[in-house]
Amino acid sequence: MNNQPYPDEMFDEAARREAANRPKLSTSLGANPTIEKTIPENVEWIDDAFYVKKTRFGLYTSVLKEPILGANFLTGPTNDGVLTMTRWHLKCLQEGTLQDHTSVVNSGFVGGKL
DSSP states (O other): OOOSSSOHHHHHHHHHHHHHHSOOHHHHHOSSOOBOSOOOTTOOOBTTTEEEEEOTTSOEEEEESSSSTTBEEEEESSHHHHHHHHHHHHHHHHHTOGGGTOOOSOOOOOOSOO
């Protein structure tokens, strides 16, 4: 007879599900990311991972080098804000801690008959 309150298989399954649901860069980019058609030759790659460009609307967007060259990542009102948050987001994805800092407030699901 096993004295453990729960079988090890339950913990293994929970760990597997948690790892499968952990945010990845591909989920951060979404199903259909915007891709830059041309990347300037003189662009300054930050941390050899991304650069920040000013959009035609006066906002700033980070553009990734990998996994999809030219994929737009984060957008914000200031260059420094986008730089800081892109570094933070990529660091959390690398460390596997992004889910510790994010939550879904509303799923957007409307129940019932409309």
